[in-house]
Amino acid sequence: MFHTNRTVYYTAMVKTQPPKPNKATSRRTKSSDVEQVLLDAANALLVEHGPAGLTVRAVATEAGVAPMGVYNRFDGKHGLLEALYVQGFNELRDRVNSASGPTAHARLRAAADAYRAFALDSPQHYRLMFEHVTEVDPSDEAVEQAYESFGALVALVQACQDADQLAGTNEVSVAQQIWSAIHGAVSLELVGISFTEDPAQTYSDMVDALLIGLAPMR
Amino acid sequence: MFHTNRTVYYTAMVKTQPPKPNKATSRRTKSSDVEQVLLDAANALLVEHGPAGLTVRAVATEAGVAPMGVYNRFDGKHGLLEALYVQGFNELRDRVNSASGPTAHARLRAAADAYRAFALDSPQHYRLMFEHVTEVDPSDEAVEQAYESFGALVALVQACQDADQLAGTNEVSVAQQIWSAIHGAVSLELVGISFTEDPAQTYSDMVDALLIGLAPMR
DNA sequence: ATTAGTATGGAACATTGTTCTACAAGCCCA
DNA sequence: TGGGCTTGTAGAACAATGTTCCATACTAAT
Incomplete structure (x- = not known):
């Protein structure tokens, strides 16, 4: 559910035209621009460099603002990382939600492929979301x-159960199992633990096998 | 296959009786003890603190040796982390290999539970092995x-296929699919992305469902 | 025009990884 | 037992990073 006081970062990752720092005639970035240029730079x-490349000085330099800007706008590096984290999950949720098909x-199935x-x-974003959670x-x-991306998956599972295409009534458990498998497959692929010649095929086979195992008995 | 010149770290994690630093009468650790006490301390x-707790100074202090010891014995922090990485995978392989059952x-199934x-x-070791691979x-x-832990899994899959308990002949692909699913499930559980009330039951259900999907057609 | 908010530019401090240097302890071999 | 070689130790020093502080100045709103 929604909290009225939460900070929402809906801007897509490196997609929108970033506001140009107005530096030609001044030495300051417009107050309204600082947050966005920091996020774009981050x-x-x-x-380019993965989570390890996200230092306060590097992000500020890339954004063309003072390092203090990270503290003024995000309360420090931690707040900046959290903003990226939420952005990443929003992007993931939108990708999963936009999957389409006749049934x-x-x-x-399309959602699993979109995942x-x-x-x-966005492998580096994915790493930040799942491997740098402690940081x-x-x-x-x-x-x-x-x-919310999990909620999107739960809704899909519910729809499959309603259409008798998946067994059971515990849509949260089924969604958890599906997310586990697909997350595991892409995580291992991202760190290079992939021993088959066609990772896409292996992924597809795994999703198919799991969905067969989760289908109603016939 | 084996390389004759590789460094092997077979000592179990925090299991063996660590050699006591002989500091009562001298200010030096025995040369033969330095490596082990550093590994034990690490x-x-x-x-206790996770991968973020592994700083050169903290490990040396905990071990009661000079920080230079990490450079003398492991060529620096990187070598120490690699030793822990290999130890973790050796422990995992042994756990998977020791799973037993009548078929x-x-x-x-027992190997999946052992995983x-x-x-x-050892959640912090698991994080080091899979989330700090870049470091x-x-x-x-x-x-x-x-x-080699994957080889153990492949061997188990091969045995199941020989017994007509799993379909197909591509044991590497099947093993990859199983590892993906079980790795994903434990990874999500470790970072707290677990929305069911009984994660153990959800894990078991997922493994069962996947194995059903991978079983021969009947 | 004035005032408040805020961006900037370092400096400074602590932590961490790493190297360097000098000294000294200990181990091995003759 | 003694000598020589190996190696552990104790910082110092440097660079990079996160963070705070302070003074200055720019910008936005009234």
């Missing part, structure tokens, strides 16, 4: 917003 | 030794 450095089962596509398109240390609000 | 700090299928037991018994940056030899 996303760019995350893409609920087909949409679930993997997101991880492979990000997200607030309860950030975690709740992040897990 | 394991203890990893258990190949039962052994595979989760390892991750929950560990293991050598080819270390990676090869680490992935």
